[in-house]
Amino acid sequence: MRLRRIWQYAKHYKKLVTFSLIALIISVVLDLLFPFILKTIIDDYIVGIEHPWYQVDESVEESVLFNGKYYSQEKYLSDAEYNKFVEANDDEPPKISRVLLIKRVYYYVDEAIVDGSKDIKGEKLVVTDTNNNEHTYDVAPLSKEEVFNFYRPAIRPITIGVIGILGIYLGLMIFKYIYRFNFLKLGNNVTYDMRKEGFEKIQKIDIDYYDKIPAGKVVARITNDTDTIRDLFARVLVVFVSAGIYFVGIYIGLFTLDVKLAAFSLLLLPILYIWGKFYRARAKKYNEVIRSENSEINAYLNQSIKGMEVIQSFNREEKSFDQFQTHNSKFFEYKNKMLVLNGTLSGNMVRTVHRIIYIVILLYFGWAALGINSMVQVGVIYAFTEYINRLINPVNQVFGNIEMFEQSLVSADRLFHLLDQEGTDVSDDKVPRFRGDINFRNLNFAYENDNYVLKNINLNVKSGETVALVGHTGSGKSSMMNVLLRFYDYEEGTVMIDGSDIRDFSKQAFRRHVGIVLQDPVLFTGTVASNISLNNPLVSDDMIISALRQIGADNFIDKFEKGIHEPVTEMGSNLSTGERQLIAFARAMVYDPAVLVLDEATANIDTETEQLIQKALNVVKRNRTTFVIAHRLSTVKDANQIIVLEKGEILEKGTHDELMVKRGTYYDMYQSQLQQA
Template identity: 45%
Template sequence: MSTGRKLLNYALQYKKTLIIALVMLTAAVAAELTGPFIAKKMIDDHILGIERTWYETDETSNAVSYNGSWYTRTDYLESSEEKQDPIRILQVDREYFFIPEQIEFDGERSFNDGSMIIKRGEEETSYAATPLSTEELVQFYEPGIRGLIQLISIYFGLLVVASLFHYGQSYYLQVTSNRIIQKMRQDVFEHIQRLPVKYFDNLPAGKVVARVTNDTEAIRELYVAVLATFFTSAIYITGIYVALFLLDVKMALICMTILPLLVVWMIVYRKYASTYNHKIRSLVSDLNGMINESIQGMTIIQAFRRQKESKAEFEAINESHFHFQNKLLNLNSLLSHNLVGLLRNITFVALIWYFGGASIGVGSIVSLGVLYAFVDYLNRLFQPITGIVNQLAQLEQARVASERVFELLNVEGTPVNEERLPRYQGNVTFENVWFGYKEGEYVLKNINFEAKQGETIALIGHTGSGKSSIMNLLFRFYDIEEGKISIDGKSIMEMPRQAVRQHMGIVLQDPFLFTGTIASNVSLENEHISREEIEKALKDVGAETLLKHLPKGFDEPVIEKGSTLSSGQRQLISFARALAFNPAILILDEATASIDTETEAIIQDALEVLKKGRTTFIIAHRLSTIKNADQILVLDRGEIVERGNHNELMKEKGKYYQMYELQKGKQNSLAM
């Protein structure tokens, strides 16, 4: 499905308010575009209408008295009234003259010594003419004043109506746009929760954040500004061309050539702007990624005095961003007001060429009112064209941003499954398991072991031996390539990912705390975990000892990642979290590696409480913490090279023995 189609589908979710906005927009445009027609009628019928034929008549409401006789203009006569003794009122320069007869033709006028001379080409005729005083001229205008006031009232009334409808369409369109982006951001964030962990292995967090915030904000501008401008412009242009065809078909056809020029213009612009916008959006993501990384690693940057190097790296990306922004700016400058002005001038030259061959007035090719309306509509025509051109840059930015957002949404995620499984007994089996993060590069090779309910299994080995990978597979953060992993005899590949993790808990070496309180970090806002259970879990792991001095106790606020708490406090909260969720299978991944000896003693006591009735996997470098494990698996380069309990492995005097004696020797030397 194309990007445009996907954007349309989001818009259609709120089609009711969109339709209301478009109907109001159509009504507003119709009201505005009626204005020049009303102005044309005012000019032709009421301002220049005085030069139409008048007939002598009896006194009526629309009759004018002059030299003892009454005259009525031809368009004021009733159809049943007889027309007799026509007269004309003609203008020469700023004066008006009474001519007591009908004229044969109209043309260039002049007045000399009581005579009105009219010339048209080789023809010339003369009529007796009497100048009208100001009072007499007002009398001839007076019958049309009422109609003129009515038209002016209608004109201003339509402007008020158009303003109200414009307000309504703008309000509804912006509300709808904000709703669309709210839904899109929600979908993107929900989709991120469903993405496999491996997706984030090669994508910095800052780049993901840029898609959720910056890119969706660019799309919001598409709906708020671009959509409104293009819809408004389309309706305006359609309405204006309808009006132009009603005024003069030939000239309207000439003006139609603007549309294909505009289409070609947009195609050329998009060809170049798309390239620049793709690069700009990518560089914005790079900037976000680097800023995020710098903030996360600010301690290291400052400790190793890498400020200058970080600044130089940032400036390089920033300079590249500036370079492409300038290219886009040059393109926008070239293909915006300059070309709009050129098109406008060409159109008005065509207008002058078309109408300039004949005089304007009664009896000519076109009336002054028609010319006024035509010029007014042409001026209005270039307003929406300018609007479209000015929004082309925003359109391209939004289109590129949309591609990036939908690229993220197109990544296959794990469907959310609400299936609830009975609590595990906790029997875990790995059978001939092979796995690699990259194809053909195995980090686990032919792994076989069995963990029975309530047992504690320790995984040890040098860095990169595959300890954490085993746990990643058990949680189904990644899927095995060969072999089988089963829980209570059922393959985890046959269970939904969320269901697999339902009765499992994990404690990491560097526990992650969310913004909130200590209590909310234990329950993770799970409604099934009561306040009493939260407090009991914290007390059971010994957290009360380290947290009781805090001003608000278990309701103490936790800022991002728990940076105001000690590593021991954070780890105890993480232990309490695992206990509160009451898992059947518990994974402790280097859970005591970064904790001081005093805190470790507290945690060791808590571990005994935590492990009761649970199958526990411990990944540890401190071998002293796993002496009581039921089974110890020694890994080397992705293979299990030794297995057994502490006493059995010490008797074998293999790798485990060497590692244990090495650590023991270091501890003794430190003690001395």
């Protein structure tokens, strides 16, 4: 299932996949031609000098003149020449001579000889046949010139073979480059698509998902896990596919060389299957823990770096380190288990099997050499050995990449878990600017199950009014705004805007007319201008400057050498808290929202900056509905309505003067803050 889903991404690049596979197949075929061509050169032309030589005449082009007579071998004769000189007279067998290499000396024998073990005794060739009978032949040692003369017909085919090998080697380099480059390109393309889809998904997922999972884990899934999946295409896929092609091609070659030994070598397949299945099961178990702990490490590092001021301020470095080491030690433990698994069941086992196969080959061909009727061909031994090398190398690579394969599957599971989260598609539809009439009707809301944080909320807000939400921590102030901003959708009751349920609009269309300023402003790496416009090309510099001036940030603009194009580092760390808040406030203003939400917007700023914002509010509140969440009650005295919340319910509502006359909860809170001041 996972592989099928991963393949869906690769299917977008069918031409690239097809081209890569064709190049891979060609490169494997070319690689497998090496042993066969060398085997042919060795057995047919180098060792082939010992094959029978037939007496011919000077009309045969590839003939050898020796002692006044012409000789040639069957492989150099055309069909007509073979019929003329070898099969011309059935009553008289063809004249056969032999050239033999015995103890590093070449000998000429002017007659056919029986098969058997050969030895030189005195000036005679002694051949012992299967019945242990000795046959004696006259021999004549050959000079270097005479040996070269017998090799002369082989020079041209050997030269062609060597040129062919060089051509194959060049072609092999070209096609290897092509398929490796294209598989890397395929991996990059798939990674690009996955990261693109992953980022699109995190923008669509409801906010409650991020309440349950650390940001570091989400980052790890879109960065680290997609990198691992890229390796699946760039490395693992190449190894596995080429191994399969090598297996087919090599066994064709083995059966061509020696059927019996090739059949024996088939026993390797079930051994490798069982071995690989056991190895993969263990690797999967270890890699699941490794990837999980790596994600935990990323999440904890992200959390610790952001909270380093708190950690150091409260001297919690040692405790924080211990918590980090909990994940780091487990990661280290399972990484070591993976190393042990690789050390025992990967490379070492492959090398052991390799040596065993070599022993079998040596015993097989060594035993065959003892058989007097059998002539062991050097080229066959060479080719068989080379094919076994080419068989073991892919096996070694497969086992060396099983860990990466399992890591890729685990990473795919983690990424697909993110991609499978429910979300809301980003919509481009637009609606006219709202008037700003807001009505909460019998609203009940819970983040989880039936644990309601808002209960029977009823509230009518007219366009242009300012409504203050006050109450102790956990009373439900932010929850009301989360529902209004549609960070969380409700199930019971209704929230209306201009007479329509807010759920009737797409979230994007609705939020185009709603602005928000949070207690902890979020700034991005860029400039002051880009943080206000959020890179919207429709927001000009003049609009940005105008918004800043509306909130009284003239000095703030002139303070920087580059003005609104002053660089902003990550999270606005190079700015003061008040400056960050002013940017967030201007960000909301520049879009001219019909509804403005200030969530503790003045909680973390100094008195001077607060006064600037309070003055600006008197201007920007015109023609828009404003919700203010504040602990400092002095900042909301002028609100049209003050809503006092307690445990998710509206306890009191009215203007400041009305609530002070009631001498209820609001009165107590206000008096308490006056005394603390």
